[in-house]
Amino acid sequence: MTDLAALQARAMAKSAPEADEGLIVCDNLVRVYRTEGVEVQALQGLDLTVDQGELLAVVGASGSGKSTLLGILSGLDLPTAGRARVARHDLLAMKRRERLDYRRRTVGFVWQQTGRNLLPYLTALENVTLPMGYARVPRAGRAVRAMELLDLLGVADCRNRRPGELSGGQQQRVAIAVAGANTPQVLFADEPTGELDTASGEEVFAALRRTNAELGVTVLIVTHDPAVSEQVRRTVRIRDGRTATEVLRPGAGGAGSEPGGAEEYAVLDRAGRLQLPREYTERYGLHRRVRLTAEPDHVGVWADRGAGQEAASAADGPAGQDGQDGQDGDEG
Numbered sequence: 001m002t003d004l005a006a007l008q009a010r011a012m013a014k015s016a017p018e019a020d021e022g023l024i025v026c027d028n029l030v031r032v033y034r035t036e037g038v039e040v041q042a043l044q045g046l047d048l049t050v051d052q053g054e055l056l057a058v059v060g061a062s063g064s065g066k067s068t069l070l071g072i073l074s075g076l077d078l079p080t081a082g083r084a085r086v087a088r089h090d091l092l093a094m095k096r097r098e099r100l101d102y103r104r105r106t107v108g109f110v111w112q113q114t115g116r117n118l119l120p121y122l123t124a125l126e127n128v129t130l131p132m133g134y135a136r137v138p139r140a141g142r143a144v145r146a147m148e149l150l151d152l153l154g155v156a157d158c159r160n161r162r163p164g165e166l167s168g169g170q171q172q173r174v175a176i177a178v179a180g181a182n183t184p185q186v187l188f189a190d191e192p193t194g195e196l197d198t199a200s201g202e203e204v205f206a207a208l209r210r211t212n213a214e215l216g217v218t219v220l221i222v223t224h225d226p227a228v229s230e231q232v233r234r235t236v237r238i239r240d241g242r243t244a245t246e247v248l249r250p251g252a253g254g255a256g257s258e259p260g261g262a263e264e265y266a267v268l269d270r271a272g273r274l275q276l277p278r279e280y281t282e283r284y285g286l287h288r289r290v291r292l293t294a295e296p297d298h299v300g301v302w303a304d305r306g307a308g309q310e311a312a313s314a315a316d317g318p319a320g321q322d323g324q325d326g327q328d329g330d331e332g
C-alpha cells in the first residue's frame with residue numbers, strides 16, 4: 001500500500017462509526033450564525049454521546065447554545081462543521097426527503113411554548129392522530145394508538161377537548177403524546193416545564209419519564225428547571241457552545257427514587273481531549289500547558305512550573321506551594 005493509501009485508510013478507519021457508538025453522536029459540532037456581517041459561534045466544537053434508552057438533561061446559561069443544539073438534532077437546522085448522527089442518520093448529509101422522514105418518524109419534539117406544539121382547532125385526540133397520517137400509519141389503528149398514549153400520560157379524559165380548554169400541564173402532556181405518535185427513537189424537549197407551576201411541571205416531567213421507561217424512547221430535555229435536571233441520571237452542562245461537564249447520579253431514575261451520590265465529570269472527546277472546568281484552571285493556576293504524570297491508578301495534572309510559581313505567588317494559596325500546583329485527574 002502506498003503512503004497516501006495508508007493515510008487514507010487510516011482516516012477512513014477513524015471516521016467510520018464505531019460499533020459501540022451511541023444513538024446520538026455529536027463530534028466537534030460547530031454552528032456559526034452570520035447576520036449582517038457579524039459572526040456568532042453558537043456551537044464551538046461540541047461533543048456529546050447519548051446511548052439508546054437514556055433520559056438526560058442538558059443545562060447551561062442563556063446563550064450557551066442549547067437551543068442551537070436541539071435545532072440541529074431535531075433536523076430543523078444544519079451545523080456549519082463537525083459530525084452529528086442520530087439513529088444512523090448523518091444530519092449533515094441528509095437530503096430533503098430523508099430529512100422530512102427523519103423529522104416525521106425518527107424524532108419527536110416538545111417545545112416550551114404550549115401553543116407551538118398543538119393545533120388549536122383540533123381536539124387532543126385529533127392532534128395526536130394528525131402526525132400518524134403524515135407517517136402513513138394505517139387509519140384503522142390511529143385512534144387506538146392515540147388513546148393508549150393519552151392514557152399512558154394521564155390525559156385520556158382530555159381527548160375531546162381543544163388546547164384552549166386544557167391547562168398548560170395538560171397541553172404539554174398531550175404534546176408529548178403528539179411527539180410520541182409515530183414511535184420515534186428520540187424525543188427532544190426544549191424547556192417543557194418552563195411555563196408551568198411546580199405541580200404541573202412535575203406531572204409533565206413524570207410523563208416524559210414514563211415515555212422513556214415504558215415506550216423505550218430516548219429522551220433529551222433542555223431545561224433550566226432544577227426539579228428536572230437534578231432528578232435525572234445524567235445532566236450535561238454546555239458552556240460557550242461546548243460540552244463542559246457532566247453530572248452523573250447513579251441513584252436517580254425511577255419515579256420516586258432518591259437522587260444520590262451526584263458526581264461531576266469532565267468530558268473526554270473522541271480525540272482524547274479533556275476540558276478542565278474553569279474553577280480548576282483558575283484555582284490551580286493552569287494556563288497554556290500543564291504537566292501530566294502517569295500514576296498507577298490516575299493521571300496527575302500539574303501547573304507548568306514557571307507559570308505555576310507566578311500563579312502561586314499571586315494566589316498565595318496552599319495549592320501553590322513549591323510550584324507544585326496540582327490536581328489529580330480521575331482517569332484510570
Ligand SMILES: Nc1ncnc2c1ncn2[C@@H]1O[C@H](COP(=O)(O)OP(=O)(O)OP(=O)(O)O)[C@@H](O)[C@H]1O
Binds near residue numbers: 035065
Ligand atoms: N438565528 C440566529 N442568528 C444569529 N445568532 C443566533 C441565532 N440563534 C441563536 N443565536 C446566538 O447563538 C448563541 C446561542 O444561542 P442559543 O439560543 O442556542 O442559546 P441557549 O443556550 O438556547 O439560550 P437560552 O437558554 O436563552 O434559550 C447566542 O449567542 C445567540 O444569540
